[in-house]
Amino acid sequence: MSTPESSYTARHLSVLEGLEAVRKRPGMYIGSTDSRGLMHCVWEIIDNAVDEALAGHGTLIEVVLHADESVEVIDHARGIPVDTVEKLGLSGVEVVFTKLHAGGKFGGGSYGSSGGLHGVGASVVNALSSRLDVEVDRGGKTYRMTFRRGEPGTFADGPGGPGPDSPFTPFTDRSELAVVGKVARGRTGTRIRYWADRQIFPASATFAYDELITRARQTSFLVPGLEIVVRDERRRPGTPGEHGVVEERFKHDGGTRDFVEFLAPADPPVTDVWLLRGSGTFTETVQQLDGKGHLVATDVERTCEVDVALRWGQGYETEVRTFVNIIATPKGGTHLTGFEQALLKVLRREIEANARRLKLTAKNGKDKVEKDDALAGLTAVLMVRLPEPQFEGQTKEVLGTAPVRQVVAKVVETELTAHLQSTARTTKAQAAALLEKVVDEMRARVSARTQKEISRRKSALEASSLPDKLADCRTDDVARSELFIVEGDSALGTAKHARNSDFQALLPIRGKILNVQKASLSDMLGNAECASIIQVIGAGSGRSFDLDAARYGRVVLMTDADVDGAHIRTLLLTLFFRYMRPLVDAGRVFAAVPPLHRVETYGSGGKPGEMTYTYSEAELHRLLARLERSGKRYKEPIQRYKGLGEMDADQLAETTMDPAHRTLRRVTMADATRAEEVFELLMGNDVAPRKDFIVAGAAGLDRERIDA
Known part of the structure; x- marks a missing residue:
């Protein structure tokens, strides 16, 4: 009876020759065999061309995504050496594409600095390709060599053009670097086209056009004067080239x-x-x-x-x-x-x-x-x-x-x-x-750290750490709770009677808060109203904002339905956008929509009339026209609400605070860059663009909406 130790002998050991190791364990060389690994192969070939540009050879690189899912990289540099490597008896082209750790980047003086340094890039791509074609222009001639899964040979391509399924004949006695044409003696360069092997890469792995564009743009910044052209001929749905061939060029001279x-x-x-x-x-x-070939x-x-x-x-x-x-x-x-x-x-x-x-x-x-x-x-x-x-x-x-x-x-x-x-x-x-x-x-971070140390809700109230003017709610369920930021003490008094104190909290602010788009961080933290809002929400501010620590599931900005109210709402949104942006991203900031008018119709037979609220001038005119058509009379003058304080508690609850009847506008940020530009235009330091904006929109202003 043999033991496990005695049954494990030298015959169980395997030695992977050449590129077999790459095909057996591709993750060791390209990280993975999904789309990331597929893109890594592209980078290996492109980086070799960029290394030539860094060495001062060639100012143009072209990358083509062909319709047959092949990729071609064309440079106009020195071209891969085509002469024979004495110690191996193989051409330079074959050595580069079939031998691991072979190339001109191991201290031979060809490259002062290089991105491809392990000498495995081109050979790994070759090993993981069902077909790879390389053409080199050098010395007035065009040389060509083709490979199938890393093995050199020849393909018998038909009238449909080159492809990995064409009949392949491997070289038997010796490899051949074929001369297939002539070029001008001063013209040099390399063209590499390969088809990724779907035995290695799953069908779901695809070349990402956006990634390619990002990398090309990035490289053009880092190598001033180098032009990179990316052309997509695949017409894949969901890409810029969906409806036809698309080409983009990148060249920058300013560097970093x-x-x-x-x-x-x-x-x-x-x-x-x-x-x-x-x-x-x-x-x-x-x-x-050394001179004898020893390390x-x-x-x-x-x-x-x-x-x-x-x-x-x-x-x-x-x-x-x-x-x-x-x-x-x-x-x-x-x-x-x-x-x-x-x-x-x-x-x-x-x-x-x-x-x-x-x-x-x-x-x-x-x-x-x-x-x-x-x-x-x-x-x-x-x-x-x-x-x-x-x-x-x-x-x-x-x-x-x-x-x-x-x-x-x-x-x-x-x-x-x-x-x-x-x-x-x-x-x-x-x-x-x-x-x-x-x-x-630093001060903001210290302040946020202090705020995090304040225990939430009840312990905070017991320690009298929250503002006295906060009228908090009773529930401990954050998802259900709502914080109404109310404009003015007069509206606060009405809102206290209108709210459901079980889950609705109130925080009044006095007038217009600080414009944080202009102010410094220290000024913002020193402003009583801004500090109160940040403290009550309880999640910190800026980089330290912790969405999970927010004490309320919704924050509702409740301001008057006039120009001043709109201004205050904009100031508040600026505060949330700059210092509590995750709250906006999560869709937890809302603007209340109070009514502009109340129309009371006469009841028949001495019965009480019906109350109808409208939220815009256009809606009011439509309502009045409908009443006239139906023969109903209404009391005049029609009540126009200038502020929230003009409503009684029942009216405020019915129109603005009761979840069953109110209307809320969710504040979203679908385009953060555009939002940043709008906030800077409306609230920033640069006055001239804002003046132009106001002048351009002055013609469409309704003078009746101005409180004067």
């Missing part, structure tokens, strides 16, 4: 500065786009081939170039994109760590040096600026260039080269300090505004 301006939100800027550029060196021990440990000096463009805006959203040799690193790495450490260090030092001007007292000086405070409102692009960076995995999402952290930190610290201590008038003013913003973010 243009990229930041493209990414930056519509928030008014606190600073211009600042460029932080520099370089540093470090020593690294690497394995290099030898060698100490080499590396140069790391750092290119950072950044801009702060008045908002609190953060957008930081990081790249290594134009390859995106969405999960960061050592370069991002160095950037954030230096940024925080410099800002802390400058804030401490300007503590008196920033009104940092001994009490609040105990709180230090944290990373989130420094990053609030920041849009930044960080790119480093260095030879042979170390990535964590073939998908290159995280940079692992440790010395890069110190190089980036030193460059950012030196350059950012120079900007913050600049004596130039414009830069000096922007630096002062930036420090104030960071301190305001």
